[in-house]
Amino acid sequence: MKTILKITSSARGPLSNSNKLVEKIVEELQHQHPDASIIERNLVSKTYPHLEEAHLAAFFAPAEDNSEATLVAASHSDQAIAEINQADVIVIGVPIYNFNIPSALKAWIDHIVRAQKTFSYGSGAPEGLIKGKKVYLAVASGGIYSEGPLAAISYAEPYLKTILGFIGIDDVTIFRVEGVNVPGIKESALEKGLASVVV
Template identity: 45%
Template sequence: MKNILHVTSSPRGDESISTQLGRAIVSELISKNPGSELVEIDLVNNPFPHLDGKQTTALRTPTDLLTEEQKQLLERSNEAVRQLFTADHIIISLPLHNFGIASVLKSWLDNVIRAGHTFSYSSEGPKGLLSGKKVHIAIATGGIYSDGPMAALDFAVPYLESIFKFIGITDFEVYRAEGLGIPALQEKALEKAIESIAV
């Protein structure tokens, strides 16, 4: 039995290729780990608010000094952090938006990358507090970004790998449904990506 967290960030709902790819990863994980628990977070229909002054202050305030208002502001962020700690497998489904991640995904990350919660500072520098977990990145792109001249413009996958390594997760798999904007490739793009799944 595994705890699986699936985070989706495409505005296209069930038609989203990245969401479908992520669900295929979930299905494969569940088939190999019967009885697994799944938590799904739809960041488009249930977005995390972009950080404002009040929340930023609350995030930087020691727990024992939080006001009641600040505690309420941090409730959802705290829940998201708990979900990360509980998960054995984290699936991030995303489209490539202007060479990067969608803003709704960035807002979620801003709520879980937290000093004293998912990482800490020491005399040797920052230290990630999550370990023993695996991140599966399910990305959909119109062009080919896995190699070739466009690879340098994929800022999404390197960013996600870097930010998760920062909080202690070093085990990654990247699944790409790519060429969705290329007529000769788009029909088989999702099928090819699903066939590559190995969990």
């Protein structure tokens, strides 16, 4: 049985284009795997804290030095990493805010990229420890970044591919609802994005 981890990060609730694209991808996955179980993680309704000193101390403390305080500080990260380990497929909603990913999604990333848990320098070179996962990115943007003049400032997709690759996830497929603020394109952007989904 497949487990799908469904992650959303839009602050626009039911109006969100990335949420709608995530729903469509999950729906298509469920057609293929009707008995799949789904873990839902809304990064806006339950935010991950910005990294503070206590989190970093907990991440880098040797296991024998763990105190109740370090265990509590690491609990967000432990839970997020456990969900990734549990999943076979991860669907991530990515609204583009201010030319990049939303801070809610970045905060989650800061808790999942963790030495000895999701990556290691043990062999001298960096090695991702998360193996065998498939990721779908559901990207929504006001402009068009997949081609044309804005492609040069497409920061979110290369960043996400880099950071996911760093923890070992190389199998990344991207679907987009793009141009939702561009006259002449916005009228059909959602429909076109949803229709592009093939899993």
